[in-house]
Amino acid sequence: MEFIVDTVNLEEIKDAVDHMPIVGVTSNPSIVKQTNPENFFEHMRKIREIIGMERSLHVQVISKNSDEMVAEAHRILKEIDDQVYIKVPVSYEGMKAIKTLKAEGVKVTATAVYDLMQAYMALAANVDYIAPYVNRIGNLGADPMDLISNLSDRIAVDGYNTKIVAASFKGVQQVRDSFNFGAHAITAPVAVLKQIFANPNIEKAVDDFNKDWYAMYGENVGICEL
Template sequence: MEFILDTVDLEEIKDGIDHMPISGVTSNPSIVKKTSPEDFFGHMRKIREIIGKDRSLHIQVISLEADTIVEEAHRILKEIDDQVYIKVPVSYEGLKAIKMLKAEGIHVTATAVYDLMQAYFALAAGADYIAPYVNRIGNLGSDPMELIGNLQDRIDDDGYDCKIVAASFKGVEQIKNAFNYGAEAVTAPYAVLKQVFANPNIDKAVTDFNQDWYSVYGEGKGICDL
């Protein structure tokens, strides 16, 4: 099970990694726009410094043609490192680019997946991660959990070395369901992941425990003060 942060905000990444079992960081042009770093590659190198080599870093291309997608991938790998996962939208040209990149042994995350057949094509092309857009699929009237379940069944049945990284979330329930239906990873905004802990019952439980402790040993006296 992998929790991946969908942000390029350095402070969110630092805090997220400090508190949560974060496995990596994803980005796309819309997420980059929210932070708008002047030096794109320099900013991505800072992210790599923060997360280290043991966590995955996923950076998306913007070109529409397969050949230029591959050129952009090469530039990203040159500027950052050869462990970056290149995010490629599964368009017709994107599928061709995925095949080309995998022929070179480059890590690929197939993104912008709305349909099971799209996912199957990306799987057969060798993608390392496949990112179905959970909330957007639901908004279009389809069942994203059915897609995730069917895709994971295909991965298991055929023995593919690929992970579903469910994406596009508006709430915690969607994340929970994505895992329950078979996704091995999720990529979600920092604020959505933190929402798990915005439960007043958690704070009340902690407060009640502390009050009981202090009633025995004295107000403000912690375990290390004994």
């Protein structure tokens, strides 16, 4: 089970890595636009400095032509580092680029997945991650959890090492369901992950515990003051 954050905001990434068991960072052109860094590659290198080499960094190509996608992937790997996962949309041209990059030994995250057959194509190409768009699939009237469940079963039956990284979330319930239906990882905005801890009962429980403690040992006498 992997928690990944979908942001390039440096402060958000620092905060998330400090507080939660975050194992990676994903991005796409729309996510980058929210932060609008002046120097894209320098910004992505700063993210790598924050997360270290032990966490994954996923960066997306923008071209629609396979040869240009591959060229962009090579530039990304040169400018950031050779451990970056290249995000490639699972289009017809994207599949050609995926095959080329995997033949070169590049780590690939197949993205913009809306359909199970799209996912199967990416799976057969031995990508490292497949990213179904949970909320967007639901908005189109399909069941994203059915896709995740079937894909998870196929990965297990055929023995692939590919991981499902569910993406596109509006709330915690979608994150929970994705894991429960077989996703190996999720990538979500930091704000969505913080909602996990927004239950007022958590704060009430801590306040009740503190009240009982201070009733015994005196106000402002914590464990370190004993």
